Amino acid sequence: MSEPDSRESEGRRQVRSMAHNLAVLYIVSIVIGFALCALLLYFKLVQHIHDSGTEQLQGEISSVRALLSTPSGLHAIRQVMQAEAQGEDATNCILMRIVDRDGNVIVDCPNMRGVLPPAAFPPPGDTRSKKYHARGANYLLRTARLTDPVSESRDWRLQIGLDLTEHDQLVGVYRTYLLLFGLGAFFFAIPSSYIVVKRGLRPLDEFSGSIRTITGSRLNTRLEPARFPSEMHSVVESVNAMMARLESSFQRLSHYSGNLAHELRTPINNLMLEAEIALSQQRSPQEYQEIISSSLTEYERLAAVIDKLLFLARADNEKNDLMFEKLDAGTEVEEVVDYFSDEAATAGIALVSRVDASFWGDRTLFRRALSNLISNALAYTPAGGEVTISSSKGSNGEVEIIVADTGCGIYSEHLPFLFDRFYRAKSGSHHSGTGLGLAIVKAIMEMHNGDVSAWSRPGHGTTITLQFPKHPSLKTGGKAES
Ligand SMILES: Nc1ncnc2c1ncn2[C@@H]1O[C@H](COP(=O)(O)OP(=O)(O)OP(=O)(O)O)[C@@H](O)[C@H]1O
Ligand SMILES: [Mg+2]
Missing domain, CATH: 3.30.565.10 (Histidine kinase-like ATPase, C-terminal domain)
Incomplete structure (x- = not known):
């Protein structure tokens, strides 16, 4: 590849990399934005589920306390637990056990035996729910004090657990959706970013197109800043200022070459005329001498002009040695x-x-x-x-x-x-x-x-x-x- 060709392709590569960089930045910002939103929503959902589980447990504790305060409350509780064990009640995600002050079970849900041992429950003073994992399922556990209906002392304990399997399934589905949407957003962002960046950089194409039309004979062309986005106004104005400088330099250059031709033509014309006159007829050596000495003046004038021009040319190229x-x-x-x-x-x-x-x-x-x-x-x-x-x-x-x-x-x-x-x-x-x-x-x-x-x-x-x-x-x- 020749040098200009390689420079041209290098230039094109630089423009391409600018679009590429912008597109990558766009994709990264979309992905980061989406990931942050998704994480926030996910943790909010998990928190919400935990809070609503705690509320549910609190509600159950209140119901048990209310039932126990009635004469046949304990009997009613036992029946409910039996029904749950036989799968007759839909609310079997709540598992509970009532124990007396010595830890003897008064009544319990048969389903929780061997799954939620008494030791797994938090102490009765702890008002927070405890997370517990057993047999492939998550539970939310709490312990509450109950009043013994016979002695009327608050010696009994209610150990209550909430099976979080449904909640976990919900969170799992939500997580899968977030991942799918995240992947979708990522694959959508790739083409859309290139389209957006291409559209955003279109004024640059127009700008280079306008500059491409400027030739040596159209140096009076100026670009209209209003045609370009405000970010490019300073560039357009700089290009216009450069064009003005180029135009004035070109004008000076063309004046200069015109003047130069004129300055050289006059003495050369004079010399030609003198030579023609000298050759037009036979002359004496004296006359030839006169003509040659008059020519010498023109030669000196020409040499002086050329000497000055050479000095200026060397000055332009900074080639004059300075002492x-x-x-x-x-x-x-x-x-x-x-x-x-x-x-x-x-x-x-x-x-x-x-x-x-x-x-x-x-x-x-x-x-x-x-x-x-x-x-x-x-x-x-x-x-x-x-x-x-x-x-x-x-x-x-x-x-x-x-x-x-x-x-x-x-x-x-x-x-x-x-x-x-x-x-x-x-x-x-x-x-x-x-x-x-x-x-x-x-x-x-x-x-x-x-x-x-x-x-x-x-x-x-x-x-x-x-x-x-x-x-x-x-x-x-x-x-x-x-
Ligand atoms: N002291 C001056 N008084 C009046 N006019 C001047 C004076 N110096 C320069 N000029 C004007 O400026 C012009 C440019 O001067 P410059 O010295 O560049 O050229 P030049 O004297 O005409 O030619 P060169 O110096 O190359 O032989 C002159 O032609 C003259 O009209
Ligand atoms: Mg002078």
Whole structure:
């Protein structure tokens, strides 16, 4: 499988696992919820049965006490027990025995002999029922004091047991139903969870479908947040913001390539024209020499453009080697000012430097940035004007190198684009540059983690400020103003 294919299938696997995880969580939550409800109901039922058994026993105890208080009560009790033993009475789930103070049986239910021995019963003071298991059945046992009808002392004991076989059968059936319903809920939850999760994730499919339709020629497409659930609004807005950035980068890129073609075509056209003229007739060596030296100027212009473009391309790819060192800005500026002093004098412009600062930077790049600014300032300042290079400290301790001129200035509408590649503001000067100088300055400042900003007033002059951070790793902020 090729690399993109494997990446694509990996991506699909991740989406599938998200649905799978959600479905599993859904199933687990249903099963846990159901199990908790079932356990609660089950224990409630068992408790209820136990309570109603205790109540039943209490009722029987009260009935026996009431019967014993009548003259022929004991006889009646004996008859009832006989009837139960012969299976004539339906209430034979109650088994009882009356014993005197010495433990002698006065009357008992024949069915309980050998099943519920007297020792199995709790002491008479215990008001709680006792659970007892014998011969494969469960019993609820209690002991109550009875009044001996002859001596009228409370010496007799009633040992009474409730056969829980029916109750246990009921609980067993209930348990089976709960298990069956639990299994049913589990098997229902598996497909239903996948359907629910699939439906829940449908907006994601729509989202990816909408993004899939965006091509290079449709970068102005924006997604409508209202079409998606509120949880996805921030994602949709982020995608829209990304699209806006992409669109603007694409526009810049297409401007850039258009400008680049234009910038290269002009000198090449000029060179072709000169070559055609040279070849159109027989010429003297002197004339050939003149044509070649004029071509050389165009070659130099072309080489300068290509050199600037290469520098910017390397800056884009962060391939320019930086040599950071502590620079004495005063000395560096003096060197560059010296270089331009003849040009300034010829143009009749005063070039003044008042710099006292030091910062971490690359000497060659700093000189290149400063040269571009001074070259601009001299080009756009008429004779009699002044170009001043000074320094100051920014609010966050950053070092500012300021190049100010008293030239033609720049209209405010140009300021936001001043540092774009090939951008040339229409100004009063006849200087024809490539429009790459300030873009290079910006790239150099970015390499220093610094910033560059421009201020200008048409007719009064322009000030460009380079900001170097206190430490080269810290970023400074800046903007263009008018
Ligand atoms: N000091 C200034 N005064 C007035 N306008 C300026 C000044 N500096 C720059 N500009 C304007 O900004 C534009 C861009 O400047 P930039 O240095 O990038 O290009 P350039 O000077 O035209 O060409 P290059 O520097 O590549 O030879 C210039 O064309 C000019 O219109
Ligand atoms: Mg320039």
